[in-house]
Amino acid sequence: MVKDLLLHLTLRTANEADDGIVPISDVEGEANLLTHLEAEFERIWGEYADARLAEVDQVLGNQTADEEAYPNLRQWLEDDLFEYHVSKFDRTPILWRFTTERLVSDPEGEGFACLVDYHQLDANVFDRLQNRYLEPRKALLRERRSAANRRRSDDSLSASEQSEAAAEYARCESGLEQIAVFEDRLAELAQPDPREWPAENQERAAEAAELVANFRAQTAERLETLDQLAALEDVDMEDLFSPSFYETVEENREEWIDALEDLESAFEAYANDGSEPVEAHLYDLFEYYEDLVGSSHYASNGILFMTYYFDNFEEPDQTSLGENGVSRRQQLISELASGVDDYQDLADDIKEVSEAMASDIPSDWADRALSEITTAGYQPNHKHGVEINVTPLADAEIVPETVDDQVL
Numbered sequence: 001m002v003k004d005l006l007l008h009l010t011l012r013t014a015n016e017a018d019d020g021i022v023p024i025s026d027v028e029g030e031a032n033l034l035t036h037l038e039a040e041f042e043r044i045w046g047e048y049a050d051a052r053l054a055e056v057d058q059v060l061g062n063q064t065a066d067e068e069a070y071p072n073l074r075q076w077l078e079d080d081l082f083e084y085h086v087s088k089f090d091r092t093p094i095l096w097r098f099t100t101e102r103l104v105s106d107p108e109g110e111g112f113a114c115l116v117d118y119h120q121l122d123a124n125v126f127d128r129l130q131n132r133y134l135e136p137r138k139a140l141l142r143e144r145r146s147a148a149n150r151r152r153s154d155d156s157l158s159a160s161e162q163s164e165a166a167a168e169y170a171r172c173e174s175g176l177e178q179i180a181v182f183e184d185r186l187a188e189l190a191q192p193d194p195r196e197w198p199a200e201n202q203e204r205a206a207e208a209a210e211l212v213a214n215f216r217a218q219t220a221e222r223l224e225t226l227d228q229l230a231a232l233e234d235v236d237m238e239d240l241f242s243p244s245f246y247e248t249v250e251e252n253r254e255e256w257i258d259a260l261e262d263l264e265s266a267f268e269a270y271a272n273d274g275s276e277p278v279e280a281h282l283y284d285l286f287e288y289y290e291d292l293v294g295s296s297h298y299a300s301n302g303i304l305f306m307t308y309y310f311d312n313f314e315e316p317d318q319t320s321l322g323e324n325g326v327s328r329r330q331q332l333i334s335e336l337a338s339g340v341d342d343y344q345d346l347a348d349d350i351k352e353v354s355e356a357m358a359s360d361i362p363s364d365w366a367d368r369a370l371s372e373i374t375t376a377g378y379q380p381n382h383k384h385g386v387e388i389n390v391t392p393l394a395d396a397e398i399v400p401e402t403v404d405d406q407v408l
Contacts, residue, residue, distance in 0.1 A: 002059045003076075003084055009040045010081065010115065014095055019128050020120025024078055024097075024113040028136040033115065034074050078113070083402050091406045092386050094118040098129070100178035102397040103185065109171040111178030112137050118386060123379040126186040138179055145172035185396040189378040195371055197274035201360055208353040209267035215346050216260035219303055222310075222336060222343075223253050229332040240333075241309050248301065256303050259285070259292050263354075270357065277375040280368035280384070286358040293347045304347055313337035 013036040014022050023032050031039075041049040053070055061072030068074065082097040096118055100111040114133060116125060151157060151165035230237050230246060237246040266282035294302015296311065313333050362368055369384045370391060380389045387407060394403045 002056050004088070006037065006056070006073075006077070006081065007085055007088060009037055010077075010085075011095065013037070013040065014115055014117040015119070017117065017120075019132065020117035021125070021128060021133065022115045023133055023137075024115065025110065025137060026140060027133050028140045030133065030136065033077055034070070037073075037077075078110070082115075082400060083406075086402055086406050093403075093407065094386070096121070096390065096393070097400055098393075098398055099400055100175070100182040100398070102401065103178050103181040104174065107178060108167075108174035111141070111175030112182065118389075119382070121380050121382075121389070123377070125380075126190055126378070130183065130186065134179060134183060138176060141172045141175045141179075145169055145176070148172060182398060185398050189392055189396055192275060192377050193371075193374045195274035195278075195375055197270070199273075201357075202271050202273060204353060205267045205269075205357065206271035208350065208357070209264050209271060211346060211350050211353070212260055212264040212267060215343075215350060216257065216264065218339075218343055218346070219260065220257060222306065223249065223257075225332050225335050226306075229329070229336075232329055232332075234327075235329055242298070245306075245309060249306065252301060256292065259288065263289060263292075263350075267357075270361075275375065277372050277379070278368075280365055280372050283358065283361050283363075283365075283368055286354040286361075289354040290351060293351065296344060304344060307340050307344055310336045311340050 010022075010033065013033070014020065022036060023030055026032055038049070038053065041053050045052045053073065054065075057065070057070040057072045060076045063071040063075070065071060082093070082095070085095050086093050094117070096116045097113065098116060099113045101107050101109075101113070112134065114129070145168075148165045148169035152162050152169055154162065154165075157165070226246070226249060229235055229240075262282075263285045266285045269276070269278045269282055272278075292302055293304050294300035296304045296307045298305060298308040300308075313336060362371075366388060369381075369388045373379050373381050373384065373389060374392055378392055382389070390399060390403055390407060393399045394408055
């Protein structure tokens, strides 16, 4: 119950942080997590806050409070909170722990650690870390290192005091080294990681986008013609086509046009070079296209099923349209019957290039999603979830090994 309470208050603290970051380490000018929790206990228990904190400290360990007020609480927050959060949240943490401890061999302590609220995570998180937390943290470590350096060689101090100062010096030195590597890793993550996407693929995608735009326009025109035909008093759509034809068109028309618009956008996205991020789901449109257009068989639910009926209409001489004796009904039927073969050929051309595009793009969604958030430098996308977004950070080893073992 104590651990659940601490996790709850930590989540609240991170959520209320103006930048979504709560330092675990001491940072000049910033309250660390322990300080925030002490304030939360004060808010909840008022004058009894110290007693409740002492009770929590006793539950969490058996260290005595000789040198600091709540040693067990501090140690649990530093060493166990994140792992507890991962287990309680079914290996999908919404508090991310950034740490420097994995970045050097044989680290002396932890140079810097903080929690980041996943819901406030964005592409600017590295800049916020650098400017607001890392620079003051480095200044503090340098100040402590200087003080420890003086004390470790001060003969007026006891051997144990000099030894303690030497250990403090080593911790500060290691911490600064860790932070230097941490900053390098953040800089690397911020750098663009372009996709390999040849110029010929870009050109093919650009040409295909024009084909789709043409096909979409023709499809919209044919749907409009059908509506005009259905509005005529002397037309029974069930007799002219089939009992379910127009109902099927009405049910699917919005999906047809919207999907073609999306497909055009997908081709346009891939018409750019590899430096431009591409949304992971756009690949699916290339595979969906075959289902979207279907076939010219009357039992198909795709766009081309309409051509089964259009192709059976007799196409009169177009020069006679609009003259006396030619009914509006026949005009509209003629419009539907005209150019069916070219319309089908255009659909087939798009199918061919869609298949080619799909074969050149990673079929695994995770690969595409990961590429989307790293192509232009680390740009997290919350719709892809924790696992994908945390993967680059795990690869850079700036999050605990728990992420590799439990989350990924």
